[in-house]
Amino acid sequence: MVSVEKILEKHDFDIEGGNFNKAGTVSTRIKSILKHRQLPDEIVRRSAIVCYEAEINIVSYAKKGVISLTVIPDKIIIEANDEGPGIPNIELAMQQGYSTANQQIREMGFGAGMGLYNIKTYSDVFDITSEVNKGTFLKMAINLI
Amino acid sequence: MKLREVKEILDANVIVGEEKLDMEVKTAFGADLMSDVLAFAKAGSLLLTGLTNTQVIRIANVLDIAAIILVRGKKPPMEALELAKDLHIPILTTKYILFETAGxxxxxxxxxxxxxxEK
Incomplete structure (x- = not known):
């Protein structure tokens, strides 16, 4: 647990499953919050990528979810918690090129099976747990020091 | 080169960001697959694409893309255009196909x- 006095920034954002009109709005918000803190551009960019991939996953697959941003002096923590179908085989889902995206998602340019792999690439710490028919929980950290 | 020169080379129309034509650009990434744009496009690059939905604008914002070049004469829907204005991301549209634009x-x-x- 992070002690309260160390938290510089803490925000929770609700994500609506299936609503592609709003998809990406939370990532845009989070990016602007981090920019305001005058963090280095590359750190802000990596955080935004991680957040966007997680947000698109929730919109694409889950009923609903929450993305939380926590900034403490030495790292940015992004958590994505959803209520949805879950991932039966995480190892498989992590592989580049593996995707269960439907036609609608693919028409928008997604579903190449890069999302989770990309999140892992851009995070310093990446944790994923999932329960079928319950949901998926992602925790990513990006080090500031 | 300056974005203004990109516009001239591609005989492009500036849909958003007329005030940003003096911006310097050196690199580009081109794809219609946004998953790959997210994985490979670098900050400060031009994004060459034929996709015009609002997610393209969101992604350009997330990745610090310098400007979006819409190929094959594509025009963005109004909501994408408004979003690009809000996020200060220039959009140019050219009639050249992706291959010609890149070349x-x-x-x-x-x-x-x-x-x-890498692999």
Whole structure:
């Protein structure tokens, strides 16, 4: 647990499953919050990528979810918690090129099976747990020091 | 080169960001697959694409893309255009196909933001 006095920034954002009109709005918000803190551009960019991939996953697959941003002096923590179908085989889902995206998602340019792999690439710490028919929980950290 | 020169080379129309034509650009990434744009496009690059939905604008914002070049004469829907204005992301549209757009920029000195993928 992070002690309260160390938290510089803490925000929770609700994500609506299936609503592609709003998809990406939370990532845009989070990016602007981090920019305001005058963090280095590359750190802000990596955080935004991680957040966007997680947000698109929730919109694409889950009923609903929450993305939380926590900034403490030495790292940015992004958590994505959803209520949805879950991932039966995480190892498989992590592989580049593996995707269960439907036609609608693919028409928008997604579903190449890069999302989770990309999140892992851009995070310093990446944790994923999932329960079928319950949901998926992602925790990513990006080090500031 | 300046974005203004990109506009001239591609005989492009500036849909958003007329005030940003003096911006310097050196690299580009081109794809219609947004998953790959997210994985490979670098900050400060031009994004060459034929997709025009609002997610393209969101992604350009997330990745710090310098400007979006819509190929094959594509025009963005109103909501994408409004979002690009809000986020200050220039959009140019050219009638050249993706291959021609990339080739014309490359011969004038714009290079890929990466040459090839690692694996």
């Amino acid at each position: 014309r920029l490359y011969t004038r000195g714009i290079v890929g933001c990466l040459e090839k993928v």
